[in-house]
Amino acid sequence: xxxxxxxxxxxxxxxxxxxxxxxxxxxxxxxxxxxxxxxxxxxxxxxxxxxxxxxxxxxxxxxxxxxxxxxxxxxxxxxxxxxxxxxxxxxxxxxxxxxxxxxxxxxxxxxxxxxxxxxxxxxxxxxxxxxxxxxxxxxxxxxxxxxxxxxxxxxxxxxxxxxxxxxxxxxxxxxxxxxxxxxxxxxxxxxxxxxxxxxxxxxxxxxxxxxxxxxxxxxxxxxxxxxxxxxxxxxxxxxxxxxxxxxxxxxxxxxxxxxxxxxxxxxxxxxxxxxxxxxxxxxxxxxxxxxxxxxxxxxxxxxxxxxxxxxxxxxxxxxxxxxxxxxxxxxxxxxxxxxxxxxxxxxxxxxxxxxxxxxxxxxxxxxxxxxxxxxxxxxxxxxxxxxxxxxxxxxxxxxxxxxxxxxxxxxxxxxxxxxxxxxxxxxxxxxxxxxxxxxxxxxxxxxxxxxxxxxxxxxxxxxxxxxxxxxxxxxxxxxxxxxxxxxxxxxxxxxxxxxxxxxxxxxxxxxxxxxxxxxxxxxxxxxxxxxxxxxxxxxxxxxxxxxxxxxxxxxxxxxxxxxxxxxxxxxxxxxxxxxxxxxxxxxxxxxxxxxxxxxxxxxxxxxxxxxxxxxxxxxxxxxxxxxxxxxxxxxxxxxxxxxxxxxxxxxxxxxxxxxxxxxxxxxxxxxxxxxxxxxxxxxxxxxxxxxxxxxxxxxxxxxxxxxxxxxxxxxxxxxxxxxxxxxxxxxxxxxxxxxxxxxxxxxxxxxxx
Ligand code: NOJ
Numbered sequence: 001x002x003x004x005x006x007x008x009x010x011x012x013x014x015x016x017x018x019x020x021x022x023x024x025x026x027x028x029x030x031x032x033x034x035x036x037x038x039x040x041x042x043x044x045x046x047x048x049x050x051x052x053x054x055x056x057x058x059x060x061x062x063x064x065x066x067x068x069x070x071x072x073x074x075x076x077x078x079x080x081x082x083x084x085x086x087x088x089x090x091x092x093x094x095x096x097x098x099x100x101x102x103x104x105x106x107x108x109x110x111x112x113x114x115x116x117x118x119x120x121x122x123x124x125x126x127x128x129x130x131x132x133x134x135x136x137x138x139x140x141x142x143x144x145x146x147x148x149x150x151x152x153x154x155x156x157x158x159x160x161x162x163x164x165x166x167x168x169x170x171x172x173x174x175x176x177x178x179x180x181x182x183x184x185x186x187x188x189x190x191x192x193x194x195x196x197x198x199x200x201x202x203x204x205x206x207x208x209x210x211x212x213x214x215x216x217x218x219x220x221x222x223x224x225x226x227x228x229x230x231x232x233x234x235x236x237x238x239x240x241x242x243x244x245x246x247x248x249x250x251x252x253x254x255x256x257x258x259x260x261x262x263x264x265x266x267x268x269x270x271x272x273x274x275x276x277x278x279x280x281x282x283x284x285x286x287x288x289x290x291x292x293x294x295x296x297x298x299x300x301x302x303x304x305x306x307x308x309x310x311x312x313x314x315x316x317x318x319x320x321x322x323x324x325x326x327x328x329x330x331x332x333x334x335x336x337x338x339x340x341x342x343x344x345x346x347x348x349x350x351x352x353x354x355x356x357x358x359x360x361x362x363x364x365x366x367x368x369x370x371x372x373x374x375x376x377x378x379x380x381x382x383x384x385x386x387x388x389x390x391x392x393x394x395x396x397x398x399x400x401x402x403x404x405x406x407x408x409x410x411x412x413x414x415x416x417x418x419x420x421x422x423x424x425x426x427x428x429x430x431x432x433x434x435x436x437x438x439x440x441x442x443x444x445x446x447x448x449x450x451x452x453x454x455x456x457x458x459x460x461x462x463x464x465x466x467x468x469x470x471x472x473x474x475x476x477x478x479x480x481x482x483x484x485x486x487x488x489x490x491x492x493x494x495x496x497x498x499x500x501x502x503x504x505x506x507x508x509x510x511x512x513x514x515x516x517x518x519x520x521x522x523x524x525x526x527x528x529x530x531x532x533x534x535x536x537x538x539x540x541x542x543x544x545x546x547x548x549x550x551x552x553x554x555x556x557x558x559x560x561x562x563x564x565x566x567x568x569x570x571x572x573x574x575x576x577x578x579x580x581x582x583x584x585x586x587x588x589x590x591x592x593x594x595x596x597x598x599x600x601x602x603x604x605x606x607x608x609x610x611x612x613x614x615x616x617x618x619x620x621x622x623x624x625x626x627x628x629x630x631x632x633x634x635x636x637x638x639x640x641x642x643x644x645x646x647x648x649x650x651x652x653x654x655x656x657x658x659x660x661x662x663x664x665x666x667x668x669x670x671x672x673x674x675x676x677x678x679x680x681x682x683x684x685x686x687x688x689x690x691x692x693x694x695x696x697x698x699x700x701x702x703x704x705x706x707x708x709x710x711x712x713x714x715x716x717x718x719x720x721x722x723x724x725x726x727x728x729x730x731x732x733x734x735x736x737x738x739x740x741x742x743x744x745x746x747x748x749x750x751x752x753x
Contacts, residue, residue, distance in 0.1 A: 030358040034351055037106060043333040043343075045106060046350045048080040050315075050332070052113065052289065052323045055087030076110070077103045080329060082321065082353055083111025085159070088120075088435060093154025094370035101366045109357055109366035115432050116158040116196075116207070117176055118142070120149040122384040122556050123429040123436035125395040126497070126533055127162065127192075129552030131178040132574040132631070133394035134672045134696050136191040142391050143195025145384045147207045150435075152374040156360050157208040159256060159289075161192035163243035164213055167588040169578065170223025172501030175431050175533025175553070177218065179577025180590045180628060182239050183691045186246035193250040201253060202361035204368040211247035213258030213291060215273055216240045223587065225502045226259045234684055236262075237719045239592075245282060253356055254287040257319055259294050266298045269313035279318060287352045289321040290314065296325040307331060312341055320349035380440065385556060392561030397550040397574035398632040399538070405525055405547035407568025407634055408485060415457045416483035417445050418476045418519060419490045420465045420512065421531055427465075430553025431498030431533055440556055444489045444529060447559025451567045458483065462519075465493045466510040473518050480522045487566065488516060488545075489529045494553060497533025506584050507537045520544055529562055535580040535589075542625055550574070568634055573670035573696070575631040575739065579624035586620060591628035591740040592687040623741070629674050629691070630739035635665030635701065642736045642744055651713040651727065651753035657746075658708050659736045663699035672696045675709045676735040676743060682728055683721035689740055709736075716750060729753060 028036070038046075053072075075081045076099050084096065093112050100110045118124040124142045133139065143161075150158065162176040165185055178188040189211065198206035216236060220227035231240070248255070255278070257268040267273060268290050278284045295314040296307050304310035311327040312335050322328040335341035361368055378384070398406070408415075421427060421444065428441035449457050462476035463469060480486045490512050495501060507513060508530075517540075519526060527547040530536060531554075541548055549572070554561050564570045581589045600614035600622060616622055640660035649655045661673055675693040679686040693709045711734065716727035729750045737743035 026364060030355065033363065034354045034358065037108070037354060038347060038350060040106065041350070043336055045079045046346055047328045047332045048078070049082045049108065049350045049353045050321050050328045051081055051326065052083050052085060052111070052321050053081055054324060055084045073099060076100050079104045079106060079108065081110065083113055083157070085113030086115060086434065087112065088114065088150070088153045088155060090152065090154045090370040090372040090375045094367050097366040097370065108354070109362035111157050111357065112155050112369065113157040113159060113210070114150060114155045115160070115434065116146045116150045116155065117160050117162065117432035118430070119146050119388065119433070119555060120153065120155075120435050121379045121437070122149060122388050123433045123441065124388050124391050124555045126175045126430040126432075126553045127177060128175050128179060128533060128577060129395035129554060130391060131184065131188055131577040132397050132550070132552070133391065134184070134575050134694060135394050136187055138391055138394055139188055140191040140195040141387055143192045144198065145387050147196045147198070148205050149379050149384065151205050151207050151369050152371050152378045154370040155207055156362065156369045157210060157254065158196055159210045159212060160196065161189050161209065161247060162212050163189040163247055164218030165240050165243065166218040166578065167590040168223035169506050169534035169536070169581070170502050170504060170584070170587060171218060171220055172225055172497050172503065172533070173218070173499060174535070174578070175497035178243070180579065181577065181592065181691050182242040184577060185243040189243040189247040190250035193247050193252045197251055197253065201359045204361070204371065208253040208356065208360060209247070210254040210256050210289060211244055211252040212256035214244060214255050214267060214278070215258060216262050217258035217260050217267070220260060223502050225500050229260045229262050231263070233723065234719050241277070248282060248284055248286075252286070253359060254289055255284065256289045256291055257294060259291055259297065261301050261303065266294070266301045266303050268294045268319050269298050269303060269310070269317045271317050274318040285352070287320050287356045288318055290319045290323045290325065292323050293325045295319065295322050295327045308335065311335065315341060315345055315349060320352050380556075388555055389557040389560055392554040392557045393564055393570045393572075395552055395554060395574055396561065396565050396572045397576055398572040398634075399548040399550055399626055400542060400546065401632050401634070402546040404634075406527060406566065408527070408566050410453075410567070412452070412484050413455050414483045415448065415452055415455050416479040416486045417448055417457060417459045417489065418462050418479060418486055419488045419515065420461055420463055420510075421489035421491055421529070422461065422487075423459050424489070427494045427531070428553060428558040429555055430494050431501070433494070433555070436556065442557055442559035444487070444559045444562055447561070447563035448487060448566070450560065451563035451569070462515045463511045465512075468511055470511055470514065473515060476515060477518055477522060480519045480524050483524060486519055486524050486526045487529065488519065488526055489531070490516065491531035491536070491551070492533060497553070503534075504584070506534060506581075513540060516541065516545070527566065535576075535578050537581055537584055537625075539582050539625055550576070568667070571634045571667055571669045573631070573633060573672070575629050575672045576626055577628070579628045580626040582623075582625045583620045585617070586622070586624070589624055591624075592690050594685050594687055627739050627741040629672070630741065633669040633671065635663050635667045635669035635699075637669070637671045637699070637738060638662045638664045639737060639744065642734070642746055644734070644746055644748055647747070648749035648751050649712070650751050653712070655711045655734075655748060656708060657711060657734055657736060658706060660704055660706050661697070661699070662704040663701055666701050668698065668700050670696055670698045671738060673707045674737060674739065676740060677711070677716065678733040678735070679716060679718070679728070680731045680733065682718070682730075684719070686718065689735065691740070713750060713753060727753060
């Protein structure tokens with residue numbers, strides 16, 4: 001046998017060692033496997049594990065990435081990419097995983113992320129809509145379906161839930177969150193995390209959650225996306241942080257930083273929020289991911305002088321993964337080599353990423369999320385669509401129903417569907433629904449035709465969503481004149497909501513309101529389906545249109561869900577997760593505001609000079625058009641006088657609040673019974689109301705239920721003046737009702753802690 005010269009053998013051995021490192025033995029515990037890997041990694045391979053890039057299917061931000069197509073493959077093979085996001089397809093992703101595992105030196109599998117915000121292929125209502133259900137089990141189930149579908153398609157991480165509190169509906173991303181309340185928002189955040197992650201992250205039918213955007217992004221000045229936020233630490237801790245804490249307590253494996261700067265320091269390089277609060281106080285050990293280029297954007301913020309400094313500041317602060325900035329990739333090895341950045345900091349971040357991959361089970365089977373058979377079976381299955389239908393119905397809020405205009409009578413013979421969202425599939429899925437193909441969404445017209453058995457249904461668009469053309473008005477007026485009932489489908493398009501979609505005017509866009517006014521002149525009864533990703537200004541509609549339903553963006557089953565409500569097959573029970581203003585000038589507007597020294601609650605038009613120096617507008621009342629927690633039903637509920645188990649409690653005792661609620665109407669219905677408190681005097685002034693408990697209950701006609709809530713000192717806690725968290729003894733009010741405005745109040749005292 002011919003012998004190889006020794007040098008060739010040595011070279012071969014060297015090459016072998018360099019190109020085909022054997023991953024650690026599976027039987028070793030993950031901690032050991034991670035340390036083994038770290039010991040083998042070059043600096044470049046380490047930063048590669050912190051570099052997250054978008055795939056080639058669609059972009060959700062500006063791209064600077066050099067690694068397109070083939071080059072992209074090279075980057076995987078060279079270990080320059082930890083993961084790819086916003087791609088899908090079991091087969092395609094399986095191929096990429098194979099490339100990472102078989103063709104990169106260390107064989108580290110890829111994270112496959114995606115913005116699965118309200119469903120994958122089966123699209124659920126936008127998160128704001130789902131939140132209007134106040135149904136935590138249903139919301140959790142929706143996230144579970146999203147995980148089932150997306151995991152089959154190769155995805156192992158979703159950039160959700162978005163838990164930003166929003167008090168200003170000009171902000172387009174209002175659509176993605178749970179509204180204005182930290183308590184409701186916290187419960188919904190936890191429900192979504194549980195739905196995505198299930199009991200075990202390594203279960204191939206679950207995906208990792210990424211709670212976002214940390215933090216105070218929803219408080220962008222003037223509701224303009226990406227804008228500055230400046231707020232007290234009290235407000236931050238009392239209102240904006242709780243949903244993040246709740247999501248992390250529920251186990252969210254990762255967290256995304258926000259675009260905004262907070263009190264002068266960009267969130268992504270903010271030691272106070274990322275180190276002090278997140279890591280030290282909350283003990284979060286999971287992975288922190290930057291948002292799209294928000295490491296390099298620290299330069300534009302005026303906080304970093306160049307991308308190298310931005311990389312240093314972000315990594316120091318604890319942002320582990322660089323999404324789409326390539327700042328870590330380009331600068332961190334140099335920063336470590338020059339001694340500017342401690343290698344230990346880099347190693348910690350790499351450890352956290354590898355941990356995530358272990359927790360997802362990727363090291364044991366990198367293909368577990370790419371299951372073509374399951375993908376075929378799971379995606380848009382009949383069961384999943386049924387869940388989406390149920391969720392969509394639960395999300396609808398009945399805002400007005402004068403003279404019981406709804407539900408429609410089965411004997412209605414002629415119906416005109418009018419408006420730009422009437423015969424529209426494209427906008428039913430709403431913002432952040434890249435994976436859901438619009439042709440599968442059921443339009444309002446389709447749903448209405450299905451439910452309007454035997455009735456004649458005509459359609460006239462009237463106008464489009466934005467333009468000023470009134471050319472279609474005449475046709476729409478004729479259609480209305482020939483109908484017994486007009487159903488108007490109005491509101492916002494999908495792209496008017498979401499990222500970069502702030503609006504200065506939150507009325508109906510284009511000439512839609514003019515169209516309604518024309519149709520109104522016909523004297524025909526009108527029902528308005530108003531779709532939006534925010535609280536809209538609906539003052540004229542409220543004054544003139546007898547029946548109004550908030551239909552958000554309802555997703556795949558939009559038309560069926562709306563029609564089911566229109567005909568009373570389902571009795572709407574949604575409650576607003578945010579206040580609807582009378583005028584955009586009232587914003588920011590939220591129910592849990594504070595008092596002023598000169599509060600004014602009367603009608604703005606009342607004459608009287610004594611009221612001039614009051615906190616009010618001269619032209620609009622202070623109150624919202626529709627308050628937080630508000631929503632009607634086809635039945636009515638009567639609240640008895642609430643009672644308390646005692647008039648005072650100590651910190652160790654529990655107060656029981658009891659109220660009798662009766663369905664006083666003729667049809668079954670559900671009611672969300674809400675409990676608010678007010679702490680009358682605090683070391684920092686307290687809000688006029690704060691939601692503390694609620695129960696969503698079903699009632700048969702005539703049924704009376706005794707509803708019981710318990711409260712203790714923990715429910716009364718807040719960030720006190722000395723920056724400690726806890727309750728303060730003193731006088732309180734407890735309020736019970738069916739929305740934040742119509743409540744009955746009782747006093748009680750917390751005597752001691
Ligand atoms: C930017 C958005 O702010 C964020 O929410 C999203 O997850 C990423 N882009 C990825 O698409």
